[in-house]
Amino acid sequence: MPQTLFDKVWADHVVDQQEDGTCVLYIDRHLVHEVTSPQAFEGLRNAGRPVRRPDCTLATVDHNIPTTTRKNFKNITTFIEEADSRTQCETLEENIEAFGLTYFGMEDDRQGIVHVIGPEQGFTLPGTTVVCGDSHTSTHGAFGALAFGIGTSEVEHVLATQTILQKKSKNMRISVDGTLTPGVTGKDIVLHIIGVIGTAGGTGCVIEFCGSAIREQTMEARMSICNMAIEGGARAGMIAPDQVTYDYLKGRPLAPTGAEWDNAVAYWNTLRADDDAVYDINVEINAADIAPTVTWGTSPQDVVAITGKVPDPAQAADPARRLAIERALEYIGLEPNTPMEQVKIDKVFIGSCTNSRIEDLRAAASIVKGRKAADWVYAMVVPGSGLIKRQAEKEGLDVIFKEAGFDWREAGCSMCLGMNPDQLKPKERCASTSNRNFEGRQGAGSRTHLCSPAMAAAAGINGYLTDVRTMLPSEDVLKNSHQPLQIESPKQTPASLPAKENVSPAPTPAGNKPAQGKSGAASGMPKFTTLKGITAPLDIANVDTDMIIPKQFLKTIKRTGLGSALFYALRFNPTNNEENPNFVLNKEPYRQAKILVCTGPNFGCGSSREHAPWAFNDFGIRCIIATSFADIFFNNCFKNGMLPLVLSQEQVDLLAVDAKDGLEVEVDLVNQLVKSPNHEFKFDVEPFRKHCLVNGLDDIGLTMQKDDKIEQFEARRTATWPWLDGKNYTGKATKINAQQPEAKKQKLDW
Numbered sequence: 126m127p128q129t130l131f132d133k134v135w136a137d138h139v140v141d142q143q144e145d146g147t148c149v150l151y152i153d154r155h156l157v158h159e160v161t162s163p164q165a166f167e168g169l170r171n172a173g174r175p176v177r178r179p180d181c182t183l184a185t186v187d188h189n190i191p192t193t194t195r196k197n198f199k200n201i202t203t204f205i206e207e208a209d210s211r212t213q214c215e216t217l218e219e220n221i222e223a224f225g226l227t228y229f230g231m232e233d234d235r236q237g238i239v240h241v242i243g244p245e246q247g248f249t250l251p252g253t254t255v256v257c258g259d260s261h262t263s264t265h266g267a268f269g270a271l272a273f274g275i276g277t278s279e280v281e282h283v284l285a286t287q288t289i290l291q292k293k294s295k296n297m298r299i300s301v302d303g304t305l306t307p308g309v310t311g312k313d314i315v316l317h318i319i320g321v322i323g324t325a326g327g328t329g330c331v332i333e334f335c336g337s338a339i340r341e342q343t344m345e346a347r348m349s350i351c352n353m354a355i356e357g358g359a360r361a362g363m364i365a366p367d368q369v370t371y372d373y374l375k376g377r378p379l380a381p382t383g384a385e386w387d388n389a390v391a392y393w394n395t396l397r398a399d400d401d402a403v404y405d406i407n408v409e410i411n412a413a414d415i416a417p418t419v420t421w422g423t424s425p426q427d428v429v430a431i432t433g434k435v436p437d438p439a440q441a442a443d444p445a446r447r448l449a450i451e452r453a454l455e456y457i458g459l460e461p462n463t464p465m466e467q468v469k470i471d472k473v474f475i476g477s478c479t480n481s482r483i484e485d486l487r488a489a490a491s492i493v494k495g496r497k498a499a500d501w502v503y504a505m506v507v508p509g510s511g512l513i514k515r516q517a518e519k520e521g522l523d524v525i526f527k528e529a530g531f532d533w534r535e536a537g538c539s540m541c542l543g544m545n546p547d548q549l550k551p552k553e554r555c556a557s558t559s560n561r562n563f564e565g566r567q568g569a570g571s572r573t574h575l576c577s578p579a580m581a582a583a584a585g586i587n588g589y590l591t592d593v594r595t596m597l598p599s600e601d602v603l604k605n606s607h608q609p610l611q612i613e614s615p616k617q618t619p620a621s622l623p624a625k626e627n628v629s630p631a632p633t634p635a636g637n638k639p640a641q642g643k644s645g646a647a648s649g650m651p652k653f654t655t656l657k658g659i660t661a662p663l664d665i666a667n668v669d670t671d672m673i674i675p676k677q678f679l680k681t682i683k684r685t686g687l688g689s690a691l692f693y694a695l696r697f698n699p700t701n702n703e704e705n706p707n708f709v710l711n712k713e714p715y716r717q718a719k720i721l722v723c724t725g726p727n728f729g730c731g732s733s734r735e736h737a738p739w740a741f742n743d744f745g746i747r748c749i750i751a752t753s754f755a756d757i758f759f760n761n762c763f764k765n766g767m768l769p770l771v772l773s774q775e776q777v778d779l780l781a782v783d784a785k786d787g788l789e790v791e792v793d794l795v796n797q798l799v800k801s802p803n804h805e806f807k808f809d810v811e812p813f814r815k816h817c818l819v820n821g822l823d824d825i826g827l828t829m830q831k832d833d834k835i836e837q838f839e840a841r842r843t844a845t846w847p848w849l850d851g852k853n854y855t856g857k858a859t860k861i862n863a864q865q866p867e868a869k870k871q872k873l874d875w
């Protein structure tokens with residue numbers, strides 16, 4: 126049977142398959158950051174489990190850290206002022222030590238945004254499975270890897286078992302053919318695509334990007350495209366590896382070398398779709414139709430060519446769409462029909478895992494060179510990693526930016542989501558190279574316009590959103606902009622923790638040593654059988670997880686206590702914390718709601734933060750009814766004993782009417798029925814998920830019972846793809862028998 130690229134990579138990683146199609150999938154590469162890992166490590170500790178493959182795990186700090194100069198950096202304890210951010214980073218460092226993992230800390234040039242450093246080091250390789258507790262893991266699909274974001278419970282699952290439980294997604298093919306016009310970049314391609322398919326267009330799918338215009342893209346541009354596959358609703362985006370991929374990877378510290386490189390390339394060359402492979406969904410896009418693109422609203426699908434205008438809700442035929450446009454325009458503070466080039470901005474952010482690589486900085490610098498930022502604009506440039514920063518400085522890009530009045534910062538996520546001090550003030554408007562323009566994303570009340578690095582630079586110079594094509598530099602300047610970042614051999618030792626006095630080993634509860642290995646007990650999740658109660662109605666489309674729980678609440682290292690943060694920006698006035706009396710959860714009887722029914726589609730889109738289901742749970746809501754859910758949120762609910770329930774639009778609308786009348790709804794999972802006094806509907810649920818919910822089974826314990834199969838898979842993996850085991854660690858790598866305190870002493874030499 127002909128296979129797609131996704132089919133092939135998937136098939137090469139199946140450890141075991143159940144009758145209902147649920148697979149145990151082996152994970153080759155696990156990236157870890159400080160926000161989504163503390164609760165996962167805590168889970169390991171409580172169960173006495175070690176990390177199964179430290180050689181396939183790489184950690185860094187990126188979300189919380191300040192991007193101010195590190196000249197006087199000693200350690201994170203003294204450097205990070207904000208207490209919760211500091212605690213989260215310290216907790217990661219303690220966990221790294223206790224579990225013996227490789228870590229790039231703030232004193233290491235290789236530190237940076239997880240999705241920048243993985244590829245940069247050659248940790249990300251074609252044909253691998255890559256996961257991270259972060260939705261933009263899709264970035265790594267640019268290498269022909271199957272890469273997707275996971276929740277914290279799944280982070281724990283991967284740490285413990287190096288596998289994940291998954292059902293196979295559908296195949297979606299997006300082909301971009303023809304010639305792009307000058308000034309149009311990978312970012313414009315992906316913004317345009319999301320405009321075409323919508324933020325739910327790829328739900329349930331892995332997208333393969335192909336076509337002549339994709340082939341011509343550099344690795345940096347391919348990463349920008351796959352990065353935003355998640356904004357198109359897809360779990361992952363992939364591009365078949367080719368010579369461009371190999372040229373980028375060759376010589377990177379963790380890429381295979383010598384004969385192993387040749388064997389790897391021979392395998393990678395098989396990773397392309399068979400000629401007659403069949404896709405469930407096909408989308409064709411003409412490259413010539415793509416202009417430099419910007420967003421006008423509060424969803425990444427709200428795109429328009431820079432030459433276009435703000436849409437007029439009155440022209441929307443669909444009433445739900447009209448409502449969504451009105452809501453977005455009210456938030457973003459724009460009038461219908463305003464030409465995009467007349468939109469005045471306050472700030473510019475050049476950075477994020479979408480656009481902070483060397484090529485992005487070169488593109489922005491080529492526009493900025495010899496010009497000055499508009500005097501009312503503050504512009505910041507945040508390189509994606511320390512190595513990119515160093516390279517940019519070698520090329521003099523920092524000087525170009527500084528001379529133009531742009532701020533030159535240290536590596537991190539920064540104002541992409543503002544978990545650190547880099548934030549917009551309420552109503553400030555920003556041209557941003559990041560990936561999400563959700564309400565409150567860059568700060569409470571912030572207004573974001575997504576665009577390419579060159580477009581953001583042009584906006585910074587003019588002070589208005591600007592068609593970069595009017596400012597393009599000569600061919601000569603652009604000639605060098607495609608040379609990839611050259612990585613010098615790392616100076617630091619691989620497992621680098623700062624020498625600092627006050628990092629104490631992670632506390633290990635007495636009698637609960639994290640090294641018992643094969644604890645296969647399956648227990649620990651709350652059971653879900655029936656649930657009856659007040660049901661809160663909500664009429665919002667594309668409810669994103671930033672809306673469910675804003676960034677400032679992600680700094681906790683616990684799973685509990687988040688109920689009061691649920692829908693924070695909608696429930697409370699951010700300036701005085703007073704309740705908004707109009708929001709449904711502030712009204713009686715909905716303060717007691719146990720169920721939420723949302724009439725809009727694509728519930729839970731965006732970030733992978735498991736804090737979203739934790740917040741619902743803590744509030745007391747354990748079931749959400751909607752017409753469709755984003756994949757990661759859907760999955761995260763099940764991992765917490767919660768039920769995301771899909772019904773038809775008509776059924777959801779009828780239940781919403783009952784909910785508005787204050788009637789109770791009953792969800793009977795055992796018999797798969799939803800009942801209200803007026804209606805009774807049957808619903809579908811995957812048998813394995815139902816089994817786990819009804820019996821309160823924890824996945825990790827279940828998977829550990831398949832340890833023999835995992836070991837067999839690992840033996841085959843070492844024989845077939847030897848470059849996937851941590852180098853100089855082969856042999857020991859597949860058998861971590863560490864008592865954890867010793868594991869930290871073992872030198873992990875890549």
Ligand SMILES: CC(C)[C@H](C(=O)O)[C@@H](O)C(=O)O
Pocket residue numbers: 160161188258259260261274542679731732733734735
């Ligand atoms: C913190 C993390 C869970 C989150 C994500 O999953 O995307 C963040 O990176 C984001 O961009 O919102």
Ligand code: SF4
Pocket residue numbers: 187188238259261477478479537538541542559560
């Ligand atoms: S989207 Fe932003 S916050 Fe999330 S990983 Fe990328 S840079 Fe960091």
